Amino acid sequence: MKKIIYILFVFLSVALVYSCSEEQVGQPATSGVVPGQVRNPVAESIPGGAKITYDLPGDEDLLYVKAVWTVNGVEKNTSASLNSKTLVIKGFGSTDPQTVLLYSVSRSKNVSAPVSVPITPGTPPVRSISETIFMKAAFGGLLITWQNEAKEEISIVVQEKDDEGEMKEIDVIYSNTSDGNYTVRNRPAEEREFAVFVRDRWNNISEVKKAVLTPLYEVKLDKTLMARKILPGDYAGERGSRPWAFMFNDLVTVGSNVWHAQNASLPRLFTIDLSVTAQLSRYTYWHRYGYLYSIDGGNLKYWKVYGTNTLSSETSDDYWTATEEGTGWKKDWTLLADCESFKPSGMAIGSSVTQEDMDYASNGFPFDLPMEAPPVRYIRFHISETWGGIIDWQVEELSFWGQEIK
Secondary structure, three states: HHHHHHHHHHHHHHHHHHHHOOOOOOOOOOOOOOOOOOOEEEEEEEEEEEEEEEOOOOOOOEEEEEEEEEEEEEEEEEEHHHOOOOEEEEEOOOOOEEEEEEEEEEEEOOOOOEEEEEEOOOOOHHHHOOOOEEEEEEEEEEEEEOOOOOOEEEEEEEEEEEOOOEEEEEEEEEOOOOEEEEOOOOOOOEEEEEEEEEEEOOOOOOOOOEEEEEEEEOOOOHHHHHHHHHHOOOOOOOOEEEEEHHHHHOOOOOOOEEEEEOOOOEEEEEEEEEEEEEEEEEEEOOOOOOOOOOOOOOEEEEEEEEEEEOOOOOHHHHHOOOOOOOOHHHHEEEEEEEOOOOOOOOOOOOOOOOHHHHHHHHOOEEEEOOOOOOEEEEEEEEEEEEEEOOOOEEEEEEEEEEEOOO
């Protein structure tokens, strides 16, 4: 028995020694080897930052390269994998010289000594965008336009001097569009001083631009006066329980309180008699609530709005049913708006509707009308596509604003 135990002890000891002498496969879980530094860094100025290129060290276990810099007292960092030899640094609000530190990081999380790279940021977007801002009086407020060629995420803060002489924030515009325009609404038709400045996601702020403007007077047009005008080519029917008048009762997000045009093949037209002549400033269209962006409903997706102050005595159907620009009735009416019911999420027709989509549509789709357009009495909608792609269409509500011409 003692002999057997002795043999087993020897066998296990040999096995243990053999296993410990085997070569380690792969990189150890932890290593004390510090990777080498990046070499030959070169910085190229870009708006608000720099693009840095470099050569990698020769370490086999190198994992990535990290850049560290400071913006407005806050440390920022970014990294690039082994498949890249470039790092993009952003967030500076001036063209003052800056310093970026580059570190090599190994798979064992060892970090090299830093390489200091001096950079000179290009003109920051907040400054270049601010230089393009233009303000002018608009109906009910002021129109602000700007250029943002790089499509940077920015906000434009709008202020107004109150009766106590203090500048108070009245609106914030969030945008990344290249050609921006926005109308600040609900301001009295009184001379006021306005100010705007641009802010980015790093909290850089541009210089403040100021202007003294008098917003143009506008009112919401009286819906009780609006009547249906059926011209040749117009859709003349409706679903009995959802009549034309439901478009003008100021009830939104109800769902069943809509004008429902049934079996109305597209493209199709309908005409509104405002019963007054008005210099229109804007209008808002609401989807049928409960069917926002839905393939099961006939909410408008693409359409155009035209206006005129007088109706032609022409009676031919060819004139009134023309759909091409510059032909038939479209020669005599002014194109006021080329419209789309925008879906913020960008998700395709038939896909999910996000909370952002619902909130946006529930507030209605606003459209500014050109200030240079002539006064009109008649409005004609030319519908080319619905979200459901079906032959019915639905309008929950329409509202118009402007100045009535006496």
